[in-house]
Amino acid sequence: MTYCVGLLLNDGMVMLSDTRTNAGLDNIATYRKMFQFEVPGERIIVILTAGSLSITQTTIAQLREAIEDPEATPETSILQAPTMLKVAEIIGSTLSRVRASVDDKLATMRQGASASLIVGGQRKGGAMRLFLVYPEGNFIEATEDTPFLQIGEHKYGKPILDRVVRPQTSIADGQKAVLLSMDSTLRSNLSVGMPLDLAVIDRDAMRVTMARRIEAGDADFRTMSEAWSNALRDSFVKVKI
């Protein structure tokens, strides 16, 4: 499986993905699940992927081909689309088409496949927007009431987000929240694994302002993870029933 999470904060967007893919427990590999599409200063789009690798890779490849096509139009290229809503529509219809095609192939083996995406971005003159695109191509959008979206193994890491993430949360606290949410998921589910990809898009920057790959042995992540474990254990001792 996978765990990816995106936050839509007043000060910007925070995106985090793991990199583990598996075809059965005995076939585990590392694949990037965070993809950037950028026209510096004009627009930034970041896509996080979960689900069947054959679907997500083909979807990303088709989006790139559509951008590079000499006959690309605002109807086909996410770098020309006039709004983030149109970007989400193009991505949704591409995902839906690829998924249907892979699903048809798998049907001959009585199997199926699925995938979902988180799409975050901003274009010059527009607002930051964060979408969750479903396998069928429809999508929902993060709002003030629910300023985060998750795909993949989302349940382990949801309680901490429910408790601390608000639109007014700072970018630094947002990074901490997604990393702790990932930390809980990593501890409880083998199908989610290091390294991690973390990205921050500051409001109105129209570019990825911070991108970091966090490797398995990363000292800062381990320190944070241990400090969080200790703080949880201390809290557990302190709370009375």
Added chain:
Amino acid sequence: MTYCVGLLLNDGMVMLSDTRTNAGLDNIATYRKMFQFEVPGERIIVILTAGSLSITQTTIAQLREAIEDPEATPETSILQAPTMLKVAEIIGSTLSRVRASVDDKLATMRQGASASLIVGGQRKGGAMRLFLVYPEGNFIEATEDTPFLQIGEHKYGKPILDRVVRPQTSIADGQKAVLLSMDSTLRSNLSVGMPLDLAVIDRDAMRVTMARRIEAGDADFRTMSEAWSNALRDSFVKVKI
């Protein structure tokens, strides 16, 4: 859905269940999911249920009928079975038979139904044992390495159990751990709801030593829940990235 959890600690067993059942979001009801079978001083068995109410109610009813049958034998009555392993086998085969029968009925509507159980108990002269019984009737058992079992919506509340529950955990800390695990689940998933049923079976007591229904407005539970929220938020502020 449901969330139920059982701990197998050196000092005894701790069991907790919610009471929410739903047939669609617009049809929510309260049903007890914790059932006791007791021969005071000789044996205690507690069953927690998750899944289709028509399956779990019929399974519990058939177990009771088998106990009350004048021709009950150690092969059919969980109160006569010679070991807890045999108890788990009787419960497993009852669940499997009921599930298959309900499933056959639902097949005419192209639907299916399932259920799983946690079974904890001890008989005089035997050890405390805790089982998770699958819909097919097979089961697994809690061990020193993994001293807890969960059914239903288990993911939200697993991180806290992974971090704090060990065989040497005290009964008081075990109660705190299952209540905090439930608290995280209640906050993140609407299909799990108050009131809660909490039970403790002290080692070698052969009876439920403490049973408590925690109602929605319970002051102690709310105080604990708020203290935990505050402690988590304080921990979140303290941890550095």
